[in-house]
Amino acid sequence: MGMRAIGLMSGTSVDGIDAALVELSGTETDLEVKLLRSETFDYPAALRSQILAVCAGESLSMAAMAQLDDAIAREFAAAAKTIQTAQPDSQPIRFIGSHGQTVFHRPPQAADEQPLGYSLQLGRGSAIAHWSGITTISNFRVGDLAMGGQGAPLVPRVDAYLLGDEQECRCVQNIGGIGNVTYLPARRGFANLTAWEGAVWGWDTGPGNVLVDLAVQHLTDGAQAFDRDGAWAAQGQISDPLVTQWLADPFFSQEPPKSTGREHFGPDWLGRSRQAAIALGLSDADWLASLTELTARSIADSYRNHLPQLPDRVLVCGGGSRNRTLWARLQQHLGSIPLETTDQWGLCASSKEAIAFAVLGYWRLLDRPGNLPAATGARQSVPLGEVWPAPSAG
Numbered sequence: 001m002g003m004r005a006i007g008l009m010s011g012t013s014v015d016g017i018d019a020a021l022v023e024l025s026g027t028e029t030d031l032e033v034k035l036l037r038s039e040t041f042d043y044p045a046a047l048r049s050q051i052l053a054v055c056a057g058e059s060l061s062m063a064a065m066a067q068l069d070d071a072i073a074r075e076f077a078a079a080a081k082t083i084q085t086a087q088p089d090s091q092p093i094r095f096i097g098s099h100g101q102t103v104f105h106r107p108p109q110a111a112d113e114q115p116l117g118y119s120l121q122l123g124r125g126s127a128i129a130h131w132s133g134i135t136t137i138s139n140f141r142v143g144d145l146a147m148g149g150q151g152a153p154l155v156p157r158v159d160a161y162l163l164g165d166e167q168e169c170r171c172v173q174n175i176g177g178i179g180n181v182t183y184l185p186a187r188r189g190f191a192n193l194t195a196w197e198g199a200v201w202g203w204d205t206g207p208g209n210v211l212v213d214l215a216v217q218h219l220t221d222g223a224q225a226f227d228r229d230g231a232w233a234a235q236g237q238i239s240d241p242l243v244t245q246w247l248a249d250p251f252f253s254q255e256p257p258k259s260t261g262r263e264h265f266g267p268d269w270l271g272r273s274r275q276a277a278i279a280l281g282l283s284d285a286d287w288l289a290s291l292t293e294l295t296a297r298s299i300a301d302s303y304r305n306h307l308p309q310l311p312d313r314v315l316v317c318g319g320g321s322r323n324r325t326l327w328a329r330l331q332q333h334l335g336s337i338p339l340e341t342t343d344q345w346g347l348c349a350s351s352k353e354a355i356a357f358a359v360l361g362y363w364r365l366l367d368r369p370g371n372l373p374a375a376t377g378a379r380q381s382v383p384l385g386e387v388w389p390a391p392s393a394g
């Protein structure tokens with residue numbers, strides 16, 4: 001029997017906590033993850049607004065930050081306890097792997113006086129361990145940042161061992177708030193596993209759902225959080241000149257390793273895009289169609305611009321996989337390359353990132369590396385995460 005664990009993730013959409021109860025066995029090529037249960041726990045509305053305000057640059061006193069940190073940790077601990085209670089049996093949970101909530105992300109800048117990147121995830125693991133009574137592994141990004149890396153994306157090494165293939169070259173495309181890709185060349189072309197792992201690659205492709213979400217929230221005064229199934233964008237016309245103008249953003253032509261967040265693709269970016277759309281006389285639906293197109297184009301263009309070869313297949317995960325308009329546009333730009341969800345390959349598309357943080361925590365306990373230097377730019381691969389033992393009962 002494998003090791004039972006819980007993975008917890010709240011991403012850049014800030015929609016809620018994705019929780020996955022898993023059973024883990026093996027290590028890398030023999031790694032197996034059985035998903036026993038998964039659930040999303042929405043943030044209380046007031047907490048979500050506060051997180052979004054902080055992500056948008058609102059300043060906080062240290063006391064307010066401590067309070068926010070622990071309000072998030074409480075939600076994470078409660079999510080873990082709820083999913084633990086829903087277990088099919090009463091097996092002990094060995095650990096929680098918790099990503100936490102990113103509220104600030106600054107990639108390293110080579111020309112800067114402070115070249116180290118900085119990434120802050122709130123919801124401290126020590127408090128989650130305290131409130132859940134389960135050993136918690138958290139703060140996964142800092143170890144990579146200390147090695148000079150971007151601190152993101154961290155999922156590529158997990159994708160490699162869960163979705164890599166002997167014969168086929170694949171891309172795994174996550175479309176959360178921000179989009180990120182993992183490139184998995186076919187294993188058969190490599191002398192050994194180390195050589196193959198060295199050729200696995202990944203980067204943030206840019207906006208996933210974040211701009212469309214913000215636009216829908218703006219247009220509906222917050223009544224709607226996202227463009228369900230892409231229905232609104234489907235009613236509009238794409239403005240190619242506008243999309244081309246947006247694609248001139250320097251992030252898109254930057255060579256990987258690269259990562260980004262709401263600091264760049266956030267409210268200010270959206271405001272400028274709104275002005276440009278109004279200047280061209282676009283309707284609301286045209287604006288949404290064009291923002292959706294930007295996500296699709298930025299993903300497909302980044303494959304063409306950066307990859308050594310186009311993949312045989314693209315596997316999509318994250319909430320954006322449910323946006324039909326985005327899906328159709330991405331398929332259009334990928335031409336004959338088949339586009340499928342990771343569900344079709346045995347890995348739940350809406351829980352994959354939560355599952356990945358359970359695997360990264362597992363690798364921490366096994367003293368195995370978590371990051372891929374090719375994906376993050378770190379000087380070396382290291383085990384990721386800090387371990388917070390639960391206080392013993394009684």
Ligand SMILES: Nc1ncnc2c1ncn2[C@@H]1O[C@H](COP(=O)(O)OP(=O)(O)OP(=O)(O)O)[C@@H](O)[C@H]1O
Binds near residue numbers: 322324
């Ligand atoms: N039915 C749907 N139609 C269109 N979009 C959807 C649908 N369901 C979810 N989404 C989109 O998915 C988003 C949530 O995706 P997800 O949970 O993968 O994001 P995340 O955890 O913030 O990701 P990341 O950390 O990778 O940025 C929502 O904000 C919404 O934009």
Ligand SMILES: CC(=O)N[C@H]1[C@@H]2OC[C@@H](O2)[C@@H](O)[C@@H]1O[C@H](C)C(=O)O
Binds near residue numbers: 154
């Ligand atoms: C700083 C941060 O939280 N980055 C997230 C975000 O959401 C998607 C993309 O940007 C990715 O780089 C990362 O998450 C995934 C899970 C990762 O680290 O692989």
